[in-house]
Each structure stands twice: as C-alpha cells, then as structure tokens.
Amino acid sequence: MTHNAPVTFTGVAIKYGATTVLSDFNLDIKAGEFVTLLGPSGSGKTTALNALAGFVDISAGDISIGNKSVSRLAPEERGIGMVFQSYSLFPHMNVFDNVAFPLKLRKYSRSEIRRRVEEALAKVRLADFALRMPKELSGGQRQRVAFARAVIFEPPVLLMDEPLSALDLKLREAMRLEIKRYHSESGCTIVFVTHDQSEALSLSDRIAVMGGGKILQIDTPKVIYDRPSSKFVADFIGQTNFLTSEFANCVSGPLKQDIDLGALRAGNLSIRPEHLRIGVPASDTDIVFDCEIDEVLFLGESTEFSLKSKTGQMLIAKYPAGTSDRVYRRGDKVHVSFRLNDAVSLSD
Numbered sequence: 001m002t003h004n005a006p007v008t009f010t011g012v013a014i015k016y017g018a019t020t021v022l023s024d025f026n027l028d029i030k031a032g033e034f035v036t037l038l039g040p041s042g043s044g045k046t047t048a049l050n051a052l053a054g055f056v057d058i059s060a061g062d063i064s065i066g067n068k069s070v071s072r073l074a075p076e077e078r079g080i081g082m083v084f085q086s087y088s089l090f091p092h093m094n095v096f097d098n099v100a101f102p103l104k105l106r107k108y109s110r111s112e113i114r115r116r117v118e119e120a121l122a123k124v125r126l127a128d129f130a131l132r133m134p135k136e137l138s139g140g141q142r143q144r145v146a147f148a149r150a151v152i153f154e155p156p157v158l159l160m161d162e163p164l165s166a167l168d169l170k171l172r173e174a175m176r177l178e179i180k181r182y183h184s185e186s187g188c189t190i191v192f193v194t195h196d197q198s199e200a201l202s203l204s205d206r207i208a209v210m211g212g213g214k215i216l217q218i219d220t221p222k223v224i225y226d227r228p229s230s231k232f233v234a235d236f237i238g239q240t241n242f243l244t245s246e247f248a249n250c251v252s253g254p255l256k257q258d259i260d261l262g263a264l265r266a267g268n269l270s271i272r273p274e275h276l277r278i279g280v281p282a283s284d285t286d287i288v289f290d291c292e293i294d295e296v297l298f299l300g301e302s303t304e305f306s307l308k309s310k311t312g313q314m315l316i317a318k319y320p321a322g323t324s325d326r327v328y329r330r331g332d333k334v335h336v337s338f339r340l341n342d343a344v345s346l347s348d
C-alpha cells in the first residue's frame with residue numbers, strides 16, 4: 001500500500017529574533033522518498049524539521065505537503081507523524097494510552113483503537129508492556145513506544161529527529177533496521193535528521209548534507225560518499241585523507257604528471273582510507289609512494305593503519321578483515337598505492 005506525499009521547501013527563511021538560522025532553504029522530497037538531513041550541531045537540521053512540522057514560523061518562502069501549502073496550518077492539521085530525540089511520551093499515560101492518543105484525537109472507535117494499538121505494540125515487540133508507565137521502561141523501549149505512536153495513524157509523512165541517539169549501539173542497529181523495514185513496507189515519505197553518517201548512509205534514498213543553515217550537497221549515499229562536492233562534505237562523511245602538497249615529491253609512479261597539481265597544492269586532493277593499498281604490486285595506473293607504518297589498529301571487522309609518508313604526512317588506510325594475509329608492524333617500510341580514479345579533487 002502506498003500512502004505518502006511529496007514535501008517541498010521553497011525559499012524558506014527562519015529567524016530567531018534577529019538571528020537568521022535558515023535562509024533561502026530549498027528542498028524537494030518525492031512522495032515515498034527517505035531523505036536525511038545530515039550535518040554538524042547547530043547546522044539547522046532540527047529547525048528545518050520543526051518548520052515542516054509547524055512548531056516554528058517561517059519568515060519567508062513556503063512549505064508544502066502533497067503539493068498543498070501548509071505554512072499556515074497548525075501542527076495537528078498537517079497530518080505528520082513525529083519521533084524526537086527525547087522520547088516525549090506523555091508521562092501520566094500508560095503505553096497503551098500513549099500509542100492510542102493519535103487515534104483518539106481522530107475519533108476512531110474503541111474497538112478499532114484496541115485492534116490497531118495491539119498490532120502496533122506487537123510490531124515493536126512490546127505486546128506485554130501495554131499497562132506500563134513510561135518511567136517503568138528502558139530508553140530503547142520508550143523509543144519504540146514513541147515510534148509506534150508516530151506511525152499508528154499511518155501518516156503520509158514521518159519526521160524523525162535523531163530518534164536513535166539516546167540508544168546504545170546494539171539497540172541503535174536493531175531500530176535502524178526496523179525503521180528501514182517500516183519505510184519499505186509502508187512506502188511513506190520519511191524526513192530523518194541525524195549527525196551520524198552511518199545512519200544516513202544506510203537508511204536514505206538521498207542525503208542532504210547541511211552546514212550553516214544551507215544544504216551543501218544533496219544526492220544518493222553513494223554519490224555523497226564517492227564524489228563529495230567539497231572538503232566539508234568529504235570530511236563530514238566518513239574518514240578521508242587530504243594529500244598535502246609536499247606529497248607530490250614522494251610520488252614515484254609514471255602517472256605523477258596526471259595528478260591534479262592544483263588540487264594537491266591546495267591540500268584538496270582526497271583519497272578514502274579503503275582505497276589506499278599497502279604492499280600490493282602496483283599497476284601502471286597507480287600512484288605509488290613510500291611510507292612507514294606508524295600504528296596498526298585491529299578493529300574486528302577491519303584493520304586500520306596509520307601511515308607516515310617520507311615527507312611526514314600522516315595517512316589512514318583501512319582493510320576489511322580477511323583481505324590481507326601479510327601482518328604489518330609499527331616501523332615496517334612499505335609501498336603504498338592508489339588508483340588515480342579513486343582520488344577526488346575538491347573545492348574548499
């Protein structure tokens with residue numbers, strides 16, 4: 001079943017007193033799309049979400065849901081489901097009544113409410129917790145109640161503001177899968193906010209990377225990761241190495257002349273840790289240079305190497321477990337190589 005709606009921000013500005021937090025903010029989200037706003041603290045993610053939900057007023061532009069302007073509608077008139085970072089359950093209501101609340105508001109019959117709430121609680125594995133009060137639940141359980149309450153009326157648009165950040169790693173990964181599954185099954189439009197890049201990469205159809213109240217790049221996770229448009233984006237999504245200009249002196253491959261020297265001089269040539277190869281015979285399409293192994297970090301599913309080039313630049317290389325037989329130790333002298341195609345020239 002598809003029950004969803006497109007969302008559009010057109011030239012939206014938001015001010016708190018004299019401070020402008022968002023200006024000329026534009027974002028087009030397709031019906032059924034999962035879009036994540038990703039960015040550092042203070043970049044305006046929550047502000048954008050609150051404007052869509054109707055909790056803050058916009059001072060210019062327009063916001064529409066289902067191609068209808070909602071800028072003048074109260075939050076409850078916008079038909080949006082919401083999950084926030086702090087669980088925001090009603091503390092004086094038990095789990096059943098919390099989840100039932102949106103249905104009571106919409107005047108569903110008692111029997112329909114009972115049926116739907118029981119189904120929703122079973123889905124989030126809290127069927128036996130209907131009569132508990134919020135304070136008698138763990139953080140993960142509360143967040144699952146908040147999720148059930150947000151989706152109980154099958155909203156066409158679901159907003160989530162850092163819904164997983166208060167949970168420990170295992171719960172976070174379990175909830176992440178549940179959110180992905182919910183999106184696949186319900187087909188609803190989801191606007192998700194996080195500053196966790198792995199959540200953004202794993203969940204989204206598209207990621208909007210925000211900085212200083214602006215969208216700096218919006219694209220699929222793969223493009224954002226492989227072809228970031230700026231240093232800011234490359235640095236924010238995953239680890240990366242920015243090659244310094246001295247590095248040009250220690251490159252010995254035949255392709256030295258093909259390196260973007262302009263980008264290199266500006267320190268704007270970036271190569272991801274997983275694209276650096278250690279001790280592998282290089283082909284003539286590779287850039288090769290000498291390094292010393294500075295540290296080896298065993299991470300379980302991968303091993304991370306801290307490398308020091310001849311000119312003293314520190315680089316990070318990463319190998320998934322099982323892809324290299326050779327054991328390296330601190331102090332080993334190694335050839336390091338990468339394919340020119342894997343390096344990305346970036347603007348500031």
Ligand SMILES: Nc1ncnc2c1ncn2[C@@H]1O[C@H](COP(=O)(O)OP(=O)(O)OP(=O)(O)O)[C@@H](O)[C@H]1O
Nearest residue numbers: 016019021039040041042043044045046047048195
């Ligand atoms: N009610 C408010 N009054 C004044 N300034 C505010 C208010 N709410 C947010 N701001 C400011 O607006 C900017 C954007 O805040 P916002 O909460 O949208 O950031 P965020 O990207 O969600 O950050 P975080 O990751 O920390 O949640 C910040 O500089 C913040 O200080």
Ligand SMILES: [Mg+2]
Nearest residue numbers: 045046047161
């Ligand atoms: Mg926020």
